Amino acid sequence: MTEKPKTSANLFDQAKHTIPGGVNSPVRAFKAVGGSPVFIQSAKGAYITDVEGKRYLDYVGSWGPMLLGHAHEAVIATVQNACQNGLSFGAPCELETQLAEKICTLIPSIELIRMVNSGTEATMSAIRLARAYTQRNTIIKFEGCYHGHVDSLLVKAGSGALTLGTPTSPGIPNSTTEQTLVLEYNNCEQVTTAFKEHGEHIAAIIVEPVAGNMNCIPPSAEFLQHLRKQCDQFQSLLIFDEVMTGFRVALGGAQSYYNIQPDLTTLGKVIGGGLPVGAFGGKRMIMEQLAPLGPVYQAGTLSGNPIAMSAGLKTLELISEPNFYDPIIKLTSTLCEGLETAGKDTGITITTHQAGTLFGFFFSDQAHITNLTEVSACNGEYFKQFFQAMLTKGIYWAPSAFEASFMSSAHTAEDINYTIEQARAVLKTLS
Numbered sequence: 001m002t003e004k005p006k007t008s009a010n011l012f013d014q015a016k017h018t019i020p021g022g023v024n025s026p027v028r029a030f031k032a033v034g035g036s037p038v039f040i041q042s043a044k045g046a047y048i049t050d051v052e053g054k055r056y057l058d059y060v061g062s063w064g065p066m067l068l069g070h071a072h073e074a075v076i077a078t079v080q081n082a083c084q085n086g087l088s089f090g091a092p093c094e095l096e097t098q099l100a101e102k103i104c105t106l107i108p109s110i111e112l113i114r115m116v117n118s119g120t121e122a123t124m125s126a127i128r129l130a131r132a133y134t135q136r137n138t139i140i141k142f143e144g145c146y147h148g149h150v151d152s153l154l155v156k157a158g159s160g161a162l163t164l165g166t167p168t169s170p171g172i173p174n175s176t177t178e179q180t181l182v183l184e185y186n187n188c189e190q191v192t193t194a195f196k197e198h199g200e201h202i203a204a205i206i207v208e209p210v211a212g213n214m215n216c217i218p219p220s221a222e223f224l225q226h227l228r229k230q231c232d233q234f235q236s237l238l239i240f241d242e243v244m245t246g247f248r249v250a251l252g253g254a255q256s257y258y259n260i261q262p263d264l265t266t267l268g269k270v271i272g273g274g275l276p277v278g279a280f281g282g283k284r285m286i287m288e289q290l291a292p293l294g295p296v297y298q299a300g301t302l303s304g305n306p307i308a309m310s311a312g313l314k315t316l317e318l319i320s321e322p323n324f325y326d327p328i329i330k331l332t333s334t335l336c337e338g339l340e341t342a343g344k345d346t347g348i349t350i351t352t353h354q355a356g357t358l359f360g361f362f363f364s365d366q367a368h369i370t371n372l373t374e375v376s377a378c379n380g381e382y383f384k385q386f387f388q389a390m391l392t393k394g395i396y397w398a399p400s401a402f403e404a405s406f407m408s409s410a411h412t413a414e415d416i417n418y419t420i421e422q423a424r425a426v427l428k429t430l431s
Protein backbone atom coordinates (compact mmCIF):
# COMPACT_ATOMS: atom_id res chain seq x y z
CA MET A 1 0.00 0.00 0.00
CA THR A 2 1.41 3.37 -0.96
CA GLU A 3 1.03 6.26 1.40
CA LYS A 4 -1.01 9.18 0.02
CA PRO A 5 0.92 12.42 -0.58
CA LYS A 6 0.44 14.94 2.20
CA THR A 7 -1.91 17.40 0.52
CA SER A 8 -4.65 19.50 2.09
CA ALA A 9 -7.27 17.52 0.16
CA ASN A 10 -5.91 14.17 1.40
CA LEU A 11 -5.62 15.35 4.98
CA PHE A 12 -9.19 16.68 4.81
CA ASP A 13 -10.44 13.28 3.61
CA GLN A 14 -8.56 11.56 6.40
CA ALA A 15 -9.86 14.00 9.02
CA LYS A 16 -13.46 13.29 7.99
CA HIS A 17 -13.11 9.69 9.18
CA THR A 18 -12.78 10.71 12.81
CA ILE A 19 -13.85 14.36 13.05
CA PRO A 20 -17.39 15.50 12.09
CA GLY A 21 -16.99 17.23 8.74
CA GLY A 22 -13.23 17.05 9.18
CA VAL A 23 -13.09 20.22 11.28
CA ASN A 24 -13.38 21.31 14.89
CA SER A 25 -15.23 24.54 14.05
CA PRO A 26 -17.66 24.63 11.12
CA VAL A 27 -16.56 27.68 9.08
CA ARG A 28 -13.13 26.08 8.59
CA ALA A 29 -14.72 23.52 6.24
CA PHE A 30 -14.96 26.06 3.35
CA LYS A 31 -18.65 25.21 2.84
CA ALA A 32 -19.50 28.83 2.00
CA VAL A 33 -16.87 29.07 -0.74
CA GLY A 34 -16.58 25.49 -1.95
CA GLY A 35 -13.47 23.40 -2.38
CA SER A 36 -11.22 21.85 0.21
CA PRO A 37 -9.86 23.78 3.21
CA VAL A 38 -6.17 24.59 3.40
CA PHE A 39 -4.36 22.55 6.08
CA ILE A 40 -1.82 24.70 7.85
CA GLN A 41 1.68 23.47 8.63
CA SER A 42 3.05 26.61 10.27
CA ALA A 43 2.57 30.34 10.62
CA LYS A 44 4.95 33.24 11.11
CA GLY A 45 4.22 36.97 11.14
CA ALA A 46 1.56 37.85 8.56
CA TYR A 47 1.95 34.56 6.71
CA ILE A 48 0.66 31.01 7.03
CA THR A 49 2.14 28.05 5.17
CA ASP A 50 0.11 25.02 4.17
CA VAL A 51 1.17 21.36 4.20
CA GLU A 52 2.09 21.60 0.51
CA GLY A 53 4.55 24.40 1.23
CA LYS A 54 2.40 27.19 -0.28
CA ARG A 55 2.58 30.49 1.62
CA TYR A 56 -0.40 32.78 2.11
CA LEU A 57 -0.72 36.35 3.32
CA ASP A 58 -3.19 35.90 6.17
CA TYR A 59 -6.10 38.25 6.89
CA VAL A 60 -7.78 35.89 9.36
CA GLY A 61 -5.24 35.87 12.17
CA SER A 62 -6.88 32.86 13.81
CA TRP A 63 -10.13 34.90 13.76
CA GLY A 64 -8.70 37.80 15.67
CA PRO A 65 -6.21 36.81 18.36
CA MET A 66 -3.02 37.26 16.33
CA LEU A 67 -2.82 41.06 16.54
CA LEU A 68 0.97 40.72 16.83
CA GLY A 69 1.15 38.35 13.90
CA HIS A 70 1.81 34.62 14.18
CA ALA A 71 4.49 33.10 16.41
CA HIS A 72 5.68 36.44 17.77
CA GLU A 73 9.11 35.76 19.26
CA ALA A 74 8.56 37.44 22.62
CA VAL A 75 5.19 35.72 23.12
CA ILE A 76 6.59 32.31 22.19
CA ALA A 77 9.59 32.76 24.51
CA THR A 78 7.31 33.79 27.39
CA VAL A 79 5.07 30.78 26.86
CA GLN A 80 8.07 28.42 26.63
CA ASN A 81 9.40 29.78 29.91
CA ALA A 82 6.02 29.42 31.59
CA CYS A 83 5.80 25.79 30.44
CA GLN A 84 8.98 24.95 32.34
CA ASN A 85 7.12 25.70 35.57
CA GLY A 86 4.18 23.42 34.91
CA LEU A 87 1.16 23.56 32.64
CA SER A 88 -1.71 23.87 35.09
CA PHE A 89 -2.05 23.95 38.86
CA GLY A 90 -5.78 24.13 39.61
CA ALA A 91 -4.68 26.53 42.33
CA PRO A 92 -4.10 30.27 42.20
CA CYS A 93 -0.98 31.70 40.54
CA GLU A 94 0.34 35.26 40.31
CA LEU A 95 0.00 35.48 36.51
CA GLU A 96 -3.80 35.46 36.87
CA THR A 97 -3.69 38.61 39.01
CA GLN A 98 -1.20 40.24 36.67
CA LEU A 99 -3.43 39.69 33.64
CA ALA A 100 -6.52 40.78 35.60
CA GLU A 101 -4.77 43.99 36.69
CA LYS A 102 -3.59 44.71 33.17
CA ILE A 103 -7.10 44.32 31.73
CA CYS A 104 -8.74 46.39 34.49
CA THR A 105 -6.22 49.18 33.83
CA LEU A 106 -6.79 49.18 30.08
CA ILE A 107 -10.60 48.88 30.32
CA PRO A 108 -11.72 50.97 33.30
CA SER A 109 -15.37 49.79 33.21
CA ILE A 110 -14.00 46.41 34.35
CA GLU A 111 -13.47 46.55 38.11
CA LEU A 112 -13.47 42.82 38.72
CA ILE A 113 -12.78 40.14 36.13
CA ARG A 114 -13.08 36.34 35.99
CA MET A 115 -11.01 34.25 33.55
CA VAL A 116 -12.56 31.42 31.57
CA ASN A 117 -11.38 29.33 28.60
CA SER A 118 -13.35 30.65 25.63
CA GLY A 119 -15.54 33.49 24.46
CA THR A 120 -18.54 31.18 24.60
CA GLU A 121 -17.94 30.52 28.27
CA ALA A 122 -17.57 34.23 28.90
CA THR A 123 -20.91 35.21 27.34
CA MET A 124 -22.71 32.24 28.88
CA SER A 125 -21.49 33.23 32.33
CA ALA A 126 -22.18 36.94 31.81
CA ILE A 127 -25.79 36.13 30.89
CA ARG A 128 -26.22 33.97 33.99
CA LEU A 129 -24.78 36.72 36.14
CA ALA A 130 -26.98 39.40 34.56
CA ARG A 131 -30.09 37.32 35.11
CA ALA A 132 -29.17 36.61 38.71
CA TYR A 133 -28.29 40.23 39.47
CA THR A 134 -31.47 41.70 37.97
CA GLN A 135 -33.67 38.74 38.94
CA ARG A 136 -35.12 38.88 35.43
CA ASN A 137 -34.93 36.40 32.56
CA THR A 138 -35.32 38.16 29.22
CA ILE A 139 -32.25 38.90 27.10
CA ILE A 140 -32.09 41.15 24.03
CA LYS A 141 -29.66 40.21 21.28
CA PHE A 142 -29.28 41.45 17.72
CA GLU A 143 -29.66 39.61 14.46
CA GLY A 144 -26.27 38.73 13.01
CA CYS A 145 -24.40 39.17 16.29
CA TYR A 146 -22.61 36.01 17.38
CA HIS A 147 -21.90 35.41 21.04
CA GLY A 148 -20.50 31.90 20.86
CA HIS A 149 -22.60 28.75 20.79
CA VAL A 150 -24.50 29.48 23.98
CA ASP A 151 -27.99 27.89 23.84
CA SER A 152 -29.94 31.01 24.77
CA LEU A 153 -27.98 33.19 22.32
CA LEU A 154 -28.01 30.90 19.30
CA VAL A 155 -31.05 32.64 17.89
CA LYS A 156 -31.79 35.01 15.08
CA ALA A 157 -35.04 36.57 13.93
CA GLY A 158 -36.76 35.58 10.70
CA SER A 159 -36.91 38.84 8.82
CA GLY A 160 -35.51 41.57 10.97
CA ALA A 161 -38.92 42.02 12.52
CA LEU A 162 -39.33 42.02 16.27
CA THR A 163 -39.92 38.36 17.01
CA LEU A 164 -39.58 36.07 19.98
CA GLY A 165 -36.61 33.85 19.39
CA THR A 166 -36.65 30.50 17.70
CA PRO A 167 -33.41 28.52 17.90
CA THR A 168 -30.96 28.58 14.97
CA SER A 169 -29.80 25.05 15.78
CA PRO A 170 -31.71 21.88 16.63
CA GLY A 171 -31.00 20.58 20.10
CA ILE A 172 -32.02 23.81 21.79
CA PRO A 173 -35.39 23.66 23.53
CA ASN A 174 -37.78 26.48 22.64
CA SER A 175 -38.10 27.08 26.37
CA THR A 176 -34.46 28.22 26.38
CA THR A 177 -34.79 30.75 23.58
CA GLU A 178 -38.28 32.01 24.48
CA GLN A 179 -36.52 34.38 26.82
CA THR A 180 -34.39 35.85 24.04
CA LEU A 181 -35.68 38.83 22.05
CA VAL A 182 -33.93 39.24 18.72
CA LEU A 183 -33.83 42.72 17.21
CA GLU A 184 -32.26 44.27 14.14
CA TYR A 185 -28.75 45.68 14.58
CA ASN A 186 -28.60 49.49 14.45
CA ASN A 187 -32.38 49.75 14.83
CA CYS A 188 -33.09 52.06 17.80
CA GLU A 189 -36.83 52.04 17.27
CA GLN A 190 -37.09 48.27 17.80
CA VAL A 191 -35.16 48.61 21.04
CA THR A 192 -37.55 51.30 22.29
CA THR A 193 -40.55 49.12 21.42
CA ALA A 194 -39.06 46.05 23.09
CA PHE A 195 -38.46 47.96 26.32
CA LYS A 196 -41.93 49.50 26.19
CA GLU A 197 -43.48 46.04 25.95
CA HIS A 198 -41.11 43.93 28.07
CA GLY A 199 -38.97 46.43 29.99
CA GLU A 200 -39.55 45.10 33.50
CA HIS A 201 -38.53 41.58 32.38
CA ILE A 202 -35.36 42.50 30.49
CA ALA A 203 -32.26 41.41 32.38
CA ALA A 204 -29.75 42.58 29.78
CA ILE A 205 -28.91 43.58 26.28
CA ILE A 206 -25.93 41.74 24.85
CA VAL A 207 -24.36 43.35 21.80
CA GLU A 208 -21.19 43.33 19.74
CA PRO A 209 -20.33 47.06 19.92
CA VAL A 210 -18.94 46.67 16.42
CA ALA A 211 -20.56 43.65 14.78
CA GLY A 212 -17.74 41.39 13.62
CA ASN A 213 -19.62 38.18 12.90
CA MET A 214 -21.73 39.39 9.97
CA ASN A 215 -18.69 40.76 8.23
CA CYS A 216 -17.75 44.09 9.88
CA ILE A 217 -20.60 46.46 10.73
CA PRO A 218 -19.96 49.49 12.92
CA PRO A 219 -22.76 50.87 15.08
CA SER A 220 -24.55 54.03 13.96
CA ALA A 221 -23.74 57.21 15.90
CA GLU A 222 -26.76 56.87 18.16
CA PHE A 223 -27.19 53.08 18.45
CA LEU A 224 -24.90 52.24 21.40
CA GLN A 225 -25.95 55.42 23.20
CA HIS A 226 -29.57 54.45 22.81
CA LEU A 227 -28.88 51.00 24.29
CA ARG A 228 -27.15 52.62 27.28
CA LYS A 229 -30.09 54.98 27.87
CA GLN A 230 -32.74 52.29 27.60
CA CYS A 231 -30.86 49.99 29.98
CA ASP A 232 -30.47 52.82 32.50
CA GLN A 233 -34.13 53.72 32.30
CA PHE A 234 -35.30 50.15 32.92
CA GLN A 235 -32.49 49.03 35.25
CA SER A 236 -31.36 46.41 32.77
CA LEU A 237 -27.69 45.61 32.25
CA LEU A 238 -25.76 46.47 29.11
CA ILE A 239 -23.30 43.73 28.14
CA PHE A 240 -20.70 44.54 25.50
CA ASP A 241 -19.46 41.35 23.91
CA GLU A 242 -15.93 42.50 23.11
CA VAL A 243 -14.55 39.02 22.49
CA MET A 244 -13.68 40.20 18.99
CA THR A 245 -13.50 43.99 19.39
CA GLY A 246 -11.54 44.06 22.65
CA PHE A 247 -7.98 45.28 21.93
CA ARG A 248 -8.78 45.14 18.19
CA VAL A 249 -10.87 48.24 17.62
CA ALA A 250 -8.73 50.18 20.10
CA LEU A 251 -6.54 49.46 23.13
CA GLY A 252 -9.50 50.19 25.39
CA GLY A 253 -11.89 48.20 23.21
CA ALA A 254 -14.91 49.50 21.30
CA GLN A 255 -16.18 51.00 24.56
CA SER A 256 -13.32 53.48 24.63
CA TYR A 257 -13.61 54.16 20.89
CA TYR A 258 -17.32 55.02 21.20
CA ASN A 259 -17.03 56.27 24.79
CA ILE A 260 -19.89 54.18 26.21
CA GLN A 261 -19.50 52.25 29.47
CA PRO A 262 -21.21 48.87 29.60
CA ASP A 263 -22.10 47.18 32.90
CA LEU A 264 -20.41 43.94 31.88
CA THR A 265 -17.83 43.16 29.20
CA THR A 266 -16.89 39.81 27.72
CA LEU A 267 -13.43 39.26 26.28
CA GLY A 268 -11.52 36.50 24.46
CA LYS A 269 -9.36 36.16 21.35
CA VAL A 270 -6.59 38.83 21.78
CA ILE A 271 -6.39 38.40 25.59
CA GLY A 272 -5.20 34.82 25.05
CA GLY A 273 -2.60 35.74 22.46
CA GLY A 274 -3.54 32.56 20.54
CA LEU A 275 -4.22 30.27 23.51
CA PRO A 276 -7.72 29.42 24.73
CA VAL A 277 -8.85 32.24 27.03
CA GLY A 278 -12.02 34.15 27.66
CA ALA A 279 -12.99 36.53 30.43
CA PHE A 280 -15.94 38.51 31.70
CA GLY A 281 -15.90 41.47 34.02
CA GLY A 282 -17.51 44.74 34.93
CA LYS A 283 -18.97 46.67 37.82
CA ARG A 284 -17.79 45.48 41.22
CA MET A 285 -21.30 45.30 42.64
CA ILE A 286 -22.42 42.93 39.89
CA MET A 287 -19.28 40.80 39.79
CA GLU A 288 -19.45 40.31 43.58
CA GLN A 289 -22.48 38.11 42.99
CA LEU A 290 -20.14 35.42 41.62
CA ALA A 291 -19.06 32.42 43.69
CA PRO A 292 -17.22 32.29 46.04
CA LEU A 293 -18.28 35.84 47.04
CA GLY A 294 -21.90 35.42 46.00
CA PRO A 295 -24.43 32.77 45.01
CA VAL A 296 -23.92 32.72 41.20
CA TYR A 297 -21.97 29.58 40.37
CA GLN A 298 -19.20 29.63 37.79
CA ALA A 299 -16.01 27.55 37.67
CA GLY A 300 -13.32 26.05 35.42
CA THR A 301 -10.66 23.36 35.86
CA LEU A 302 -8.20 25.08 33.52
CA SER A 303 -9.40 28.68 34.03
CA GLY A 304 -6.48 31.03 34.58
CA ASN A 305 -3.87 28.41 33.76
CA PRO A 306 -0.36 29.86 33.70
CA ILE A 307 0.37 29.16 30.03
CA ALA A 308 -2.66 30.99 28.68
CA MET A 309 -2.18 33.79 31.22
CA SER A 310 1.46 34.29 30.19
CA ALA A 311 0.60 34.42 26.48
CA GLY A 312 -2.17 36.94 27.15
CA LEU A 313 -0.12 39.07 29.50
CA LYS A 314 2.85 39.31 27.12
CA THR A 315 0.49 40.14 24.24
CA LEU A 316 -1.22 42.92 26.20
CA GLU A 317 2.15 44.31 27.32
CA LEU A 318 3.36 44.52 23.74
CA ILE A 319 0.19 46.03 22.29
CA SER A 320 -0.04 48.68 25.02
CA GLU A 321 3.31 50.17 24.04
CA PRO A 322 2.94 53.72 22.70
CA ASN A 323 2.08 54.05 19.03
CA PHE A 324 1.39 50.34 18.57
CA TYR A 325 -2.00 50.81 16.91
CA ASP A 326 -1.47 53.79 14.61
CA PRO A 327 0.58 52.05 11.89
CA ILE A 328 -1.78 49.03 11.81
CA ILE A 329 -4.84 51.25 11.58
CA LYS A 330 -3.18 53.23 8.77
CA LEU A 331 -2.38 50.05 6.84
CA THR A 332 -5.96 48.91 7.32
CA SER A 333 -7.25 52.23 5.91
CA THR A 334 -4.87 51.98 2.96
CA LEU A 335 -6.11 48.49 2.16
CA CYS A 336 -9.77 49.48 2.49
CA GLU A 337 -9.31 52.53 0.25
CA GLY A 338 -7.31 50.45 -2.22
CA LEU A 339 -10.03 47.83 -2.47
CA GLU A 340 -12.73 50.48 -2.99
CA THR A 341 -10.67 52.17 -5.70
CA ALA A 342 -9.96 48.87 -7.42
CA GLY A 343 -13.69 48.23 -7.32
CA LYS A 344 -14.50 51.58 -8.91
CA ASP A 345 -11.88 51.10 -11.64
CA THR A 346 -13.11 47.64 -12.55
CA GLY A 347 -16.84 48.30 -12.27
CA ILE A 348 -17.29 45.76 -9.44
CA THR A 349 -18.36 48.06 -6.65
CA ILE A 350 -16.87 47.29 -3.24
CA THR A 351 -17.87 48.87 0.06
CA THR A 352 -15.48 48.63 3.00
CA HIS A 353 -15.90 49.21 6.74
CA GLN A 354 -13.13 49.67 9.26
CA ALA A 355 -13.03 49.82 13.04
CA GLY A 356 -9.41 50.10 14.14
CA THR A 357 -7.58 46.96 13.01
CA LEU A 358 -10.83 45.16 12.21
CA PHE A 359 -12.29 45.59 8.72
CA GLY A 360 -14.56 44.11 6.11
CA PHE A 361 -15.39 44.39 2.41
CA PHE A 362 -18.74 43.89 0.72
CA PHE A 363 -19.70 43.35 -2.89
CA SER A 364 -22.44 45.97 -2.81
CA ASP A 365 -23.46 49.28 -4.36
CA GLN A 366 -24.61 50.55 -0.98
CA ALA A 367 -22.27 53.06 0.66
CA HIS A 368 -22.95 51.63 4.16
CA ILE A 369 -24.07 48.21 5.25
CA THR A 370 -25.93 48.45 8.54
CA ASN A 371 -27.55 45.10 9.38
CA LEU A 372 -27.79 41.40 8.55
CA THR A 373 -30.46 41.85 5.87
CA GLU A 374 -28.15 44.18 3.97
CA VAL A 375 -25.14 41.88 4.36
CA SER A 376 -27.22 39.02 3.04
CA ALA A 377 -28.16 41.08 -0.02
CA CYS A 378 -24.50 41.47 -1.09
CA ASN A 379 -23.23 39.56 -4.11
CA GLY A 380 -22.27 36.15 -2.73
CA GLU A 381 -21.25 34.80 -6.13
CA TYR A 382 -18.64 37.57 -6.53
CA PHE A 383 -17.33 36.81 -3.06
CA LYS A 384 -16.85 33.10 -3.83
CA GLN A 385 -15.01 33.80 -7.08
CA PHE A 386 -12.93 36.52 -5.43
CA PHE A 387 -12.04 34.30 -2.47
CA GLN A 388 -10.89 31.37 -4.64
CA ALA A 389 -8.92 33.53 -7.07
CA MET A 390 -7.18 35.41 -4.26
CA LEU A 391 -6.35 32.10 -2.56
CA THR A 392 -4.61 31.00 -5.75
CA LYS A 393 -2.58 34.22 -5.60
CA GLY A 394 -1.52 33.43 -2.04
CA ILE A 395 -3.93 35.65 -0.14
CA TYR A 396 -6.02 34.06 2.59
CA TRP A 397 -9.30 35.77 3.51
CA ALA A 398 -11.91 34.31 5.84
CA PRO A 399 -13.79 31.67 3.81
CA SER A 400 -17.19 33.36 4.14
CA ALA A 401 -18.71 36.72 3.21
CA PHE A 402 -20.14 36.91 6.73
CA GLU A 403 -16.75 37.12 8.41
CA ALA A 404 -14.60 40.14 9.20
CA SER A 405 -10.93 40.54 8.28
CA PHE A 406 -8.01 41.20 10.61
CA MET A 407 -4.81 43.20 10.25
CA SER A 408 -1.72 42.63 12.43
CA SER A 409 1.45 44.49 13.34
CA ALA A 410 3.33 42.00 11.15
CA HIS A 411 1.62 43.17 7.93
CA THR A 412 3.72 45.57 5.84
CA ALA A 413 3.02 48.25 3.25
CA GLU A 414 4.32 45.82 0.60
CA ASP A 415 1.84 43.20 1.75
CA ILE A 416 -0.98 45.70 1.40
CA ASN A 417 0.16 46.88 -2.04
CA TYR A 418 0.44 43.31 -3.24
CA THR A 419 -3.07 42.60 -1.97
CA ILE A 420 -4.56 45.63 -3.74
CA GLU A 421 -2.75 44.80 -7.01
CA GLN A 422 -3.94 41.21 -6.93
CA ALA A 423 -7.47 42.26 -5.97
CA ARG A 424 -7.59 44.61 -8.95
CA ALA A 425 -6.49 41.84 -11.30
CA VAL A 426 -9.03 39.40 -9.84
CA LEU A 427 -11.91 41.89 -9.93
CA LYS A 428 -11.41 42.28 -13.68
CA THR A 429 -12.13 38.57 -14.13
CA LEU A 430 -15.35 38.45 -12.06
CA SER A 431 -18.54 37.85 -13.93
Ligand SMILES: *Cc1c(COP(=O)(O)O)cnc(C)c1O
Pocket residue numbers: 117118119120121123146147148149208212213241242243244245268269278
Ligand atom coordinates in the same frame (compact mmCIF):
# COMPACT_ATOMS: atom_id res chain seq x y z
C1 LIG B 1 -15.44 34.50 18.70
C2 LIG B 1 -16.55 35.15 19.43
C3 LIG B 1 -17.21 34.53 20.51
C4 LIG B 1 -16.95 33.10 20.87
O1 LIG B 1 -15.66 32.88 21.33
P1 LIG B 1 -15.07 31.38 21.32
O2 LIG B 1 -13.74 31.53 21.97
O3 LIG B 1 -15.03 30.96 19.89
O4 LIG B 1 -16.02 30.55 22.12
C5 LIG B 1 -18.16 35.24 21.20
N1 LIG B 1 -18.46 36.50 20.87
C6 LIG B 1 -17.87 37.13 19.84
C7 LIG B 1 -18.24 38.54 19.54
C8 LIG B 1 -16.91 36.48 19.09
O5 LIG B 1 -16.36 37.10 18.03
